[in-house]
Amino acid sequence: MSSTKGLEGITATESSISSIIDDKLTYVGYDIDDLAENSSFEEVIYLLWNQKLPKLDELNEFKTELISNMDVPKEIIDHLKSYDLSTVHPMAALRTAVSMLGLFDSEADVMDEAANKRKALRLQAKIPTVVTAFARIRKGEDPISPKNELSFAANFLYMLNGKEPEDIEVEAFNKALVLHADHELNASTFTARVCVATLSDVYSGVTAAISALKGPLHGGANERVMAMLTEIGSVENAIPAIEKKLENKEKIMGMGHRVYRNGDPRAKFLREMSRELTELTGQSKYYDMSVKIEEYIKENKGLPANVDFYSASVYHSLGIEHDIFTPIFAVSRVSGWLAHILEQYSNNRLIRPRAEYAGPKGQTYTPVEER
Numbered sequence: 001m002s003s004t005k006g007l008e009g010i011t012a013t014e015s016s017i018s019s020i021i022d023d024k025l026t027y028v029g030y031d032i033d034d035l036a037e038n039s040s041f042e043e044v045i046y047l048l049w050n051q052k053l054p055k056l057d058e059l060n061e062f063k064t065e066l067i068s069n070m071d072v073p074k075e076i077i078d079h080l081k082s083y084d085l086s087t088v089h090p091m092a093a094l095r096t097a098v099s100m101l102g103l104f105d106s107e108a109d110v111m112d113e114a115a116n117k118r119k120a121l122r123l124q125a126k127i128p129t130v131v132t133a134f135a136r137i138r139k140g141e142d143p144i145s146p147k148n149e150l151s152f153a154a155n156f157l158y159m160l161n162g163k164e165p166e167d168i169e170v171e172a173f174n175k176a177l178v179l180h181a182d183h184e185l186n187a188s189t190f191t192a193r194v195c196v197a198t199l200s201d202v203y204s205g206v207t208a209a210i211s212a213l214k215g216p217l218h219g220g221a222n223e224r225v226m227a228m229l230t231e232i233g234s235v236e237n238a239i240p241a242i243e244k245k246l247e248n249k250e251k252i253m254g255m256g257h258r259v260y261r262n263g264d265p266r267a268k269f270l271r272e273m274s275r276e277l278t279e280l281t282g283q284s285k286y287y288d289m290s291v292k293i294e295e296y297i298k299e300n301k302g303l304p305a306n307v308d309f310y311s312a313s314v315y316h317s318l319g320i321e322h323d324i325f326t327p328i329f330a331v332s333r334v335s336g337w338l339a340h341i342l343e344q345y346s347n348n349r350l351i352r353p354r355a356e357y358a359g360p361k362g363q364t365y366t367p368v369e370e371r
């Protein structure tokens with residue numbers, strides 16, 4: 001028996017949700033380029049959960065259902081208020097709040113398909129409320145309810161900032177949500193599938209996935225990209241700073257990918273949005289720095305920028321606090337986690353690989369007082 005470190009190259013399941021073939025990403029067979037240019041995030045959620053794009057009346061009904069499920073129990077808001085918000089990371093708060101949401105859902109442990117779909121809708125709807133409520137409470141502001149006439153993307157920015165966003169902001173944010181929605185068997189999605197393959201419930205699966213997304217080698221990288229750009233400070237300092245990091249064997253956040261070797265097809269959209277939005281907000285230095293870093297790493301390490309790299313300067317230009325970047329990833333990716341959870345239930349088998357034993361053998365037990 002031999003093992004593959006990090007399960008690289010191992011095909012662990014069949015899935016009809018998204019595919020990455022020859023550096024091309026599709027959701028249910030639709031090219032990500034097409035979806036990023038044309039679709040709303042609501043359409044993409046519907047697509048991932050139903051394996052088809054909605055008709056207009058189906059889409060309208062779905063949007064209404066989402067908005068009408070965005071409320072969060074007062075007890076959870078009160079719980080958020082009880083933390084020391086100067087030290088709690090919003091991903092930790094989100095992880096706990098999602099777990100708590102399960103305590104307020106009388107169907108949490110009802111395992112039939114219809115109930116699981118209803119829970120999926122509730123979770124997708126409530127996660128943006130938790131993230132925006134956390135961000136507002138920590139600034140001493142009250143959480144805001146969504147507006148029926150706004151899209152999912154617009155409502156998120158409205159609930160975060162308390163004012164209706166500009167069209168260009170909504171367009172950029174919607175595109176970012178579409179681009180982050182699903183990504184085959186990434187670490188957090190795999191985590192969700194492993195969890196629910198024990199026939200544990202949807203809330204457990206999503207709580208586990210949030211825990212995996214939080215790490216800096218996965219979704220947590222976007223916040224760290226912005227920390228790196230802030231630390232570098234100027235376009236002139238970009239290459240010297242990166243050289244120093246590489247000398248110190250530090251990883252450059254937002255660079256590299258387990259699957260893509262030639263380039264992440266999502267990055268070009270985020271790069272363009274970063275160019276536009278940083279220019280519009282007079283912060284082009286972040287885009288210019290990012291381009292220099294991307295080119296340098298490509299040339300010297302052969303590594304491409306991943307989805308987290310330019311999303312950092314995009315969210316920064318939208319005025320979003322840096323530690324809210326990874327929760328925003330969760331606001332989008334929960335759509336993919338839920339699609340995978342529903343797919344796992346529909347054709348379940350316990351996920352239980354083997355480990356190659358590398359420890360000592362043949363040891364003899366000695367009583368504690370003789371050791």
Ligand SMILES: CC(=O)SCCNC(=O)CCNC(=O)[C@H](O)C(C)(C)COP(=O)(O)OP(=O)(O)OC[C@H]1O[C@@H](n2cnc3c(N)ncnc32)[C@H](O)[C@@H]1OP(=O)(O)O
Nearest residue numbers: 216217218219221250251252253254255256257258306308
């Ligand atoms: C949404 C997402 O999850 S996208 C990924 C987000 N994560 C990041 O951006 C963090 C930075 N990137 C990384 O850590 C990695 O590229 C990962 C985790 C994304 C992929 O990891 P793996 O497939 O395991 O690649 P691995 O870590 O083995 O890297 C292969 C080689 O490239 C190097 N390398 C990979 N990424 C980087 C990086 N960002 N900076 C510098 N060197 C890197 C490794 O040090 C290694 O070099 P070596 O062979 O000389 O030891």
Ligand SMILES: O=C([O-])CC(=O)C(=O)O
Nearest residue numbers: 183185186187258306307
């Ligand atoms: O697929 C991966 O390994 C990481 C990634 O890009 C994602 O989750 O979007």
